[in-house]
């Protein structure tokens with residue numbers, strides 16, 4: 001586990017003690033002021049109200065890679081059996097599309113862009129490299145394959161000026177930037193802007209703050225790191241008492257709380273004894289605010 005940065009005095013706290021096998025996909029839903037995340041291997045969707053500390057767990061019908069808020073108070077979930085629109089109150093679910101043709105492929109992380117399109121990627125559970133892809137689901141229901149030969153499709157974020165998209169394919173240890181056309185959803189001019197040292201952990205989920213800095217959860221690193229994509233330089237490192245730090249999202253009434261999901265997957269019995277809070281939801285107030293999450297408008 002990487003040593004935490006001495007520069008950061010921010011201290012994480014447990015927002016919800018849990019035993020998530022693979023907590024992922026944290027997203028703040030501005031429509032109901034709740035934090036959503038998934039337990040991929042636990043096949044559960046979590047809906048957490050930080051004002052009450054109450055959390056609803058909704059079982060899913062397959063591995064669930066991620067969840068995003070949708071217009072009309074519903075959500076879109078990316079499951080191993082396709083992309084579904086879900087009413088979390090009634091449980092009613094409608095299949096939107098399922099492009100997955102091989103049983104070893106599953107959806108992983110995903111987010112909505114500023115125009116309300118849902119971008120979501122996959123990974124191969126048999127660990128075969130470059131078998132995955134990044135998809136874009138448009139509000140008209142059309143699914144577009146945007147990148148292929150991906151290995152572990154992960155973090156996505158867009159700049160406030162809607163001109164740049166950031167993207168992580170975990171084993172590259174790179175955050176790529178793309179020129180992003182908000183009118184069409186086209187991405188061009190891929191270039192590396194951040195390189196994550198192997199020793200720090202594997203870049204997993206990601207979010208962006210109001211200053212345009214990227215906050216990246218590091219799998220195996222037990223930390224969330226903040227980088228300035230303009231310089232490629234690390235700004236901060238926030239240690240998390242759980243080596244498998246998987247995703248992060250700003251939330252709360254003023255978007256100043258950074259929620260962090262973690263996992264128990266791939267930890268040895270000794271690591272689980274040493275890091276018993278692995279699988280919990282953590283929170284920290286790093287002194288900066290995030291930006292509102294984009295909503296799927298399909």
Ligand SMILES: O=C1O[C@@H](CO)[C@H](O)[C@H]1O
Pocket residue numbers: 022024040108109152154170202204205219
């Ligand atoms: O997002 C993810 O990253 C991997 C570990 O790198 C994990 O299994 C997957 O959900």
